[in-house]
Amino acid sequence: MERFELVRARTLALVAPLTAEDCQVQSMPDVSPAKWHLAHTTWFFEAFLLAPHLPGYEPCDPAYAVLFNSYYVGIGERHPRGRRGLLSRPSLDDVIAYRAHVDAAMNRLMRMVDPARWFSLVELGCQHEQQHQELILMDIQHVLSCNPLHPAYAAQAPAQSAQLPLAWHEMPSGLYEIGHHGAGFCFDNEQPRHHVWLDSFAIASRLVTNGEYASFMADTGYARPDLWLSEGWDIVTGDQWRAPLYWDDATGAWSRFSLNGRHPVDPNAPVLHVSYFEADAYARWAGARLPTEAEWEVAAHATPLAQLADTAWQWTASAYHPYPGFTPPPGAVGEYNGKFMVNQMVLRGGSQATPPSHARPTYRNFFPTSARWPFTGIRLAR
Amino acid sequence: MERFELVRARTLALVAPLTAEDCQVQSMPDVSPAKWHLAHTTWFFEAFLLAPHLPGYEPCDPAYAVLFNSYYVGIGERHPRGRRGLLSRPSLDDVIAYRAHVDAAMNRLMRMVDPARWFSLVELGCQHEQQHQELILMDIQHVLSCNPLHPAYAAQAPAQSAQLPLAWHEMPSGLYEIGHHGAGFCFDNEQPRHHVWLDSFAIASRLVTNGEYASFMADTGYARPDLWLSEGWDIVTGDQWRAPLYWDDATGAWSRFSLNGRHPVDPNAPVLHVSYFEADAYARWAGARLPTEAEWEVAAHATPLAQLADTAWQWTASAYHPYPGFTPPPGAVGEYNGKFMVNQMVLRGGSQATPPSHARPTYRNFFPTSARWPFTGIRLAR
Amino acid sequence: MERFELVRARTLALVAPLTAEDCQVQSMPDVSPAKWHLAHTTWFFEAFLLAPHLPGYEPCDPAYAVLFNSYYVGIGERHPRGRRGLLSRPSLDDVIAYRAHVDAAMNRLMRMVDPARWFSLVELGCQHEQQHQELILMDIQHVLSCNPLHPAYAAQAPAQSAQLPLAWHEMPSGLYEIGHHGAGFCFDNEQPRHHVWLDSFAIASRLVTNGEYASFMADTGYARPDLWLSEGWDIVTGDQWRAPLYWDDATGAWSRFSLNGRHPVDPNAPVLHVSYFEADAYARWAGARLPTEAEWEVAAHATPLAQLADTAWQWTASAYHPYPGFTPPPGAVGEYNGKFMVNQMVLRGGSQATPPSHARPTYRNFFPTSARWPFTGIRLAR
Amino acid sequence: MERFELVRARTLALVAPLTAEDCQVQSMPDVSPAKWHLAHTTWFFEAFLLAPHLPGYEPCDPAYAVLFNSYYVGIGERHPRGRRGLLSRPSLDDVIAYRAHVDAAMNRLMRMVDPARWFSLVELGCQHEQQHQELILMDIQHVLSCNPLHPAYAAQAPAQSAQLPLAWHEMPSGLYEIGHHGAGFCFDNEQPRHHVWLDSFAIASRLVTNGEYASFMADTGYARPDLWLSEGWDIVTGDQWRAPLYWDDATGAWSRFSLNGRHPVDPNAPVLHVSYFEADAYARWAGARLPTEAEWEVAAHATPLAQLADTAWQWTASAYHPYPGFTPPPGAVGEYNGKFMVNQMVLRGGSQATPPSHARPTYRNFFPTSARWPFTGIRLAR
Incomplete structure (x- = not known):
């Protein structure tokens, strides 16, 4: 449970330097908006943990199941990948609320339900979210690179590297x-x-x-x-x-x-x-x-x-x-x-x-x- | 001057129902983000009125001259039309500040400078901005139509029309x-x-x-x-x-x-x-x-x-x-x-x-x- | 009737300098192969004169009605314009035989049937074929221009022009x-x-x-x-x-x-x-x-x-x-x-x-x- | 030498049922015209055997070295692959004459020059030509399939297959x-x-x-x-x-x-x-x-x-x-x-x-x- 919370918190920390508009942009079909990453990693827990395993779970918004599915055909319909950047709604604030809604329900699940039924799936969800943490960074670098203003995600200049010998x-x-x-x-x-x-x-x-x-x-x-x-x-x-x-x-x-x-x-x-x-x-x-x-x-x-x-x-x-x-x-x-x-x-x-x-x-x-x-x-x- | 203020205020009122993310999206190459319309209409006054006619005018940000030019080759470089939706910076708040900066300078101009030198250009700028007021509405309708959630710009349902005779x-x-x-x-x-x-x-x-x-x-x-x-x-x-x-x-x-x-x-x-x-x-x-x-x-x-x-x-x-x-x-x-x-x-x-x-x-x-x-x-x- | 024969003969004369392969090539979607022009102008007489007006007319090949229709939706299906260059069959020889078949039938029609019923349509067909005579030349120039060997349709070098005054x-x-x-x-x-x-x-x-x-x-x-x-x-x-x-x-x-x-x-x-x-x-x-x-x-x-x-x-x-x-x-x-x-x-x-x-x-x-x-x-x- | 002649003759036999127009068509970028295959396999012997090894060899046409090179960057320029179907010249007859010209020179080479210098390259050329024999058949099947007349390369109907057990x-x-x-x-x-x-x-x-x-x-x-x-x-x-x-x-x-x-x-x-x-x-x-x-x-x-x-x-x-x-x-x-x-x-x-x-x-x-x-x-x- 502590691991779940740490992973979830780190994702939010990664987008902290970004504006709502930064999180909206899809700069090419291969890139997903940061907002979508925030929602999709959350949907994973909702679809694979909460819906099947938490009695009485109410989804935050039933439409999210379509909007934030990526490739999981077995789960149902998906919003087309190349059009993720068109979803101005839900807003970034809505998506952060969605995260809180799911996190709270996950806490209930992990307290109420036998760990044998969720432990490996939660770990899979954390690993999946860690993958998307890296995607958030590589995608936002591409987004920012398309702006002639060259905005930096992090302000500090990189240190000069020392020369490493080759063996x-x-x-x-x-x-x-x-x-x-x-x-x-x-x-x-x-x-x-x-x-x-x-x-x-x-x-x-x-x-x-x-x-x-x-x-x-x-x-x-x-x-x-x-x-x-x-x-x-x-x-x-x-x-x-x-x-x-x-x-x-x-x-x-x-x-x-x-x-x-x-x-x-x-x-x-x-x-x-x-x-x-x-x-x-x-x-x-x-x-x-x-x-x-x-x-x-x-x-x-x-x-x-x-x-x-x-x-x-x-x-x-x-x-x-x-x-x-x-x-x-x-x-x-x-x-x-x-x-x-x-x-x-x-x-x-x-x-x-x-x-x-x-x-x-x-x-x-x-x-x-x-x-x-x-x-x-x-x-x-x- | 009153007309200038009314036109400028109406543009802001048109985007009031929209979120920062709504104003960011370019749903097809023909559509421009609402944020871009807000900035481009402002740039028009900066480029054609303030820069040539207001002594000592300091531009809000020199980069905006490239970002928010549309077709005016004689003025210089332009950001490619199809990539307007990639500009997460400046933010909507920055653009609204840009509007205020230009409006204040326009007020100085209209007080200081002989009206014969700016009157017809200000009217042209107001007419130009009114054109973009309509574009904002037709573009945002397209943006919102791409969202499976079907969000409405204005909540009230349209009234039923009466039948008009044809002559x-x-x-x-x-x-x-x-x-x-x-x-x-x-x-x-x-x-x-x-x-x-x-x-x-x-x-x-x-x-x-x-x-x-x-x-x-x-x-x-x-x-x-x-x-x-x-x-x-x-x-x-x-x-x-x-x-x-x-x-x-x-x-x-x-x-x-x-x-x-x-x-x-x-x-x-x-x-x-x-x-x-x-x-x-x-x-x-x-x-x-x-x-x-x-x-x-x-x-x-x-x-x-x-x-x-x-x-x-x-x-x-x-x-x-x-x-x-x-x-x-x-x-x-x-x-x-x-x-x-x-x-x-x-x-x-x-x-x-x-x-x-x-x-x-x-x-x-x-x-x-x-x-x-x-x-x-x-x-x-x- | 003499006019019909002169127009038809001129079209054949225009392709005389070309090989079967030259007549096959479609160098861009806007260009039609010369073979197609030869057949399409012939189809025009078959579709609008022979089929409706010559009793007992047997088409040369019923498939030609689809292959060589251009835009006449009222007549039926058409082979897609951009794929005309894929039709290696019928061969150039087959198409020339198709022309002879239709010309012979046209001769019968013009002898047997009251001129009032065909005169203006034959003239329309001749005018249509003259249009395609120009298309043959402009299309074959494009075809030959795509060949690094720069083959000439006609060997003689163009004469130098004299300077014309401008008034x-x-x-x-x-x-x-x-x-x-x-x-x-x-x-x-x-x-x-x-x-x-x-x-x-x-x-x-x-x-x-x-x-x-x-x-x-x-x-x-x-x-x-x-x-x-x-x-x-x-x-x-x-x-x-x-x-x-x-x-x-x-x-x-x-x-x-x-x-x-x-x-x-x-x-x-x-x-x-x-x-x-x-x-x-x-x-x-x-x-x-x-x-x-x-x-x-x-x-x-x-x-x-x-x-x-x-x-x-x-x-x-x-x-x-x-x-x-x-x-x-x-x-x-x-x-x-x-x-x-x-x-x-x-x-x-x-x-x-x-x-x-x-x-x-x-x-x-x-x-x-x-x-x-x-x-x-x-x-x-x- | 007998192998060389057999391979070369088999290629010609494969195109015997085809017309000059059939051999001209490139039905998609991946397909090459049969005429191009005939020429390219010939160019291989000219470029790798005759030019470097046969004293006094005169190329059939120097332009063919560009037209019929496929991928061999080390040899020089190449005609773009997707535009092979635009080459109405040289004609099929010209290409068959090119084959005869190269075959005759190859005969001289194989009689005059020490086999140690050409044997493995000739075998490579024969193997290369056998690859293209299969390509000729798969490409022409595609070409003919694009024709609504469904012309057959070979007239006989295929025999019914017996059921084979699966082990x-x-x-x-x-x-x-x-x-x-x-x-x-x-x-x-x-x-x-x-x-x-x-x-x-x-x-x-x-x-x-x-x-x-x-x-x-x-x-x-x-x-x-x-x-x-x-x-x-x-x-x-x-x-x-x-x-x-x-x-x-x-x-x-x-x-x-x-x-x-x-x-x-x-x-x-x-x-x-x-x-x-x-x-x-x-x-x-x-x-x-x-x-x-x-x-x-x-x-x-x-x-x-x-x-x-x-x-x-x-x-x-x-x-x-x-x-x-x-x-x-x-x-x-x-x-x-x-x-x-x-x-x-x-x-x-x-x-x-x-x-x-x-x-x-x-x-x-x-x-x-x-x-x-x-x-x-x-x-x-x-």
Whole structure:
């Protein structure tokens, strides 16, 4: 129960620096308004805990079940994703009241009902809300970046990074096991634990830096089709990519927009907001490659790696697919992860925006190959 | 000066029923957020009056000159129209403060500076703001219509209309004059006054009603290509139009969404929110046609017509083009009306949302042939 | 009958320089394959003459009635316009056989049946086929222009033009009549003849030349938004227009592609392949304007104008709309011209590709404002 | 040399039933005209064999190097893929002459030059041409399917299939090796041979039949979102899929269009022309899954499977990615396969259109998840 309250409170704290209007905007179809995140994470508890398990629960507003469902077909109709930004009502204040209404009912539930019936679902709801905490930050960064005024989410300027040495950790070939095991929480897609054969490989001790990436750019990396996957090259030329997302050189030198506003690019900091195509092209240019997700997970357990889970999600060379023997949990709550197991790549680690208790070496994040607005980065292998 | 204050106050009164989030949303590229209208009408006074004429004027925020310019190329850069809904900053409160800042400076200007230098520009700014008062209402109706909760701008239910008899007013052929003359205000596109020859014609005494339009629908009007212009038919089939905008029969009977919320269609009320294509197809089905703008203006002067300027803008059969001898005023302030003289049709009259002092028989409104979100209606001729 | 045979033979002669593959290609949705033109003009005689009037007529292939109908809804289903280029069958040889089949039957009809029943329809079919003769040439120029090999339809190089002096013909104000009258053929949209009041105006004695247009380009005409209608400016910037269609300066000097292949731009020849937006912007830059269609027609009757009907269709400032009192002929044959009376501009005159007997001063050609692939040019007024 | 001649002759034989117009049409961007296939396969020998290795070779036409290059950036410019259907010149006859010109030069090369310098490249060219032989058939089927006349490539009606029993072959868990080894030809993407751990699994002895797939359709398979990957469901609803490609029930019963024309669906024949999304949804409905490519390859070696490589390419659950240690061959000839290793799924086996000598158990075909025009089918695993 304390964990529930802490997670719920942290979400509210994340939107505290934002105005009602900030929380309203959907800057592209992939982005959801912060207000929607606040409501959707609340709806999760209402739909999966309160409605089925709390006797006499009265929903805050029956229409919210449609407005704030995301993908759970088994639960019923949903408001179209690309039109979330059109919902000026309920207001931010209404949504905060909705949160309080649900929190109060959750308190009743957790006091009245046998924990065996709700404990794992509440934990799932907390984990789900933590995912959305990171989404709130990456989405609001995109929203604010669309404003020519360049408003900062947090005022302080980022500190300059020190230069980290680069080392290569060698791993022997062999039959390994990957996937979650043990008592802690995991999502369904991290299981079952299973064998995988790996040839010997080496993995970088830290992420690629802005300075290294700028060398790729200076070496005409964005103008050499031989470095790019064919689909990536079509995007580079069609959308005229020439730097990571949020980079700009209108003033003559490269700056980047972050939650702290627009600042000069720090050459020692890890490069962020690159797509899979850019990570892959950079690796090819550097004479290296991206690790597979199995390589990443095995190395993360076996050897100390810097910037493992607190800096950037790291693109792997593995498409997102079910582990051998994967079966989604029964019911609507099991709908999510399995539905996206195609045309996405796995990212491992965790970012500066990931809640601390939310990362683990078996965690499988995933995004389409062109996504740049998540907190993505590059760790090389060879 | 009193007029300036009345117009400015009326704009604020129009947004009083709206939340900050309502004022933020851009529900389609043609729609602007109410907040943007509030700021843009203010920018007009800042750009054309205060900056050039008030000594020592300090702009509220120099960035607003880019954010809130609409089409005035001569004034400088503009924020892209389709991205107005992404500007969560400045907030609604900031924009209201911007209005107060400009209003105060306007007061200083009007006291300090010779009226000959600002009088006609202030009147132009007030007329411009009155145009946007109507836009605020038609845009917010669209915004609210996108919300499954169907929120009403104004709570009261519309009164039932009485049935108006239909008569045809006959006008003889002859050489007429149209266009503005005399002392009052007009926009540049209403001049010069000029001759036009008209053959004899008849014009309807009132607008087409919902009930009459429903007969067209019941007679498979939306399914008969012979009634439609080719381009209109492509839209009817492509977008699956089967009724005016905001009509819905999900519950079995036709209702329509208006600023008062969703209510049953009133058969005696005039049909609203039809495109030029629908007005033209209806007229063909009814064995009539739409009047030209010259016919409309001549008849409006010569004979009493019901629902002339307080109900709906009336599609004419005239494309929007310059009157013979038209020359736009010099400078950026003259940029607007001339820039749109192609691929638009003229509408005459005025709607329920038009400020009372804003309509006149020579007024030329214009919209593209597919526009349905303005307050449009149908007056027949033959 | 002789006229029928001459028109039909001329169409075949026009495609004689083309291969079966040339006749197959649809290079954009607005373009039709030459093979389709050959078949559609034939279908017109089959649908409107042979099927209703020739006893015992057997269609060549019943499927052709769907494949080769263009817009005549009253006649039945149609193959989608944008997919005409997918019809590899019937082959070019099959279509030529279809023409022979229909020509033979037409010969029987014209011998057997009372001329009063077919004379005007045959003339309409011949006029319709002459329209398509020009379409064949403008469409095949576009098709060939898409080929990097720049194949020429006709091998001879164009002769250099002599410089024509420019004079302005003054016309007094007054009440004029326009529209077709007398015994000769005209399309429905040229009637009824009606009065129109014109203020005094002047019209240019010849068309704008390539050299004059190049001066507009050199004076940054394509980079000055104040010269352009708003919708035109969106296209100029979106599609990066910087010269008329078919112009290219890849080799350092401007050349243009025509039916004769690619050759240097002739400064004394009239500029061709400009959109309405370009014609309008050029006129504004030149301190002039485009004539209305009534001005054009009145001047064409009253005064000798060079390049009247043998060089280029001349954009007018008039939107295409029905003349006062216009009523389309009954039946499917009357469907065509009325269906397009919106969002198009009238062009007057005739081009180098117009069959000689096909032009007349009352002829109303029409195209959308962005069309550049017709043989369009510019005559100024003021 | 005999192999070269046989392969080249077979390509010509494949287009013998087609007209010049058939060979011209590009019915969608993914499809190439048959004429382009004829030329591109010829260009391959010119670019990689004749130009670098045959002294004094004169190209047939230097422009062909641009027109008929596909993806080989290292070789130079390319004509845009989506505009291949616009190239009416060179004609089909010209392209056949191009083939003869190159074949004659290849004969000189193979007689004059040391086989060690050309043998493997000629074999690669033959394999490449065999790939395009299958593409010619799948592309022309799509072209002909767009024609309302339903022309057949081959006139004979397909024979009715006998019912094949379904059995499940069990495979034990263990460490296996997959990938090409030994002396025969393989593409670069089939190497290196490497270890892979497999849990025990079972694989179906034959492909899913039309009758079985029709049961899925009858059980509302296309209307149940729980059966579909999220991206697939968006396509099902957006494009209104309700059956495999080429199926039609306009006449009341299901028929399908094939190279033999339109015929009733044979319930015992394997289902063809399904996307990955449909294969995956069918498997989920059937309580099974798709095999991984490693499972497929191991089973294909270990156990007799019906319809292994002569019926349909079989979707696997494996994304197309490089094998561990993969490195593309140096030079432009190595560009192809590696460029597409993202957002595609691997298909194994071979189809009725695959040249007999072209299939092998290690062959990795690949297509995007929405592709339906290849000869695709479904083999289940569990």
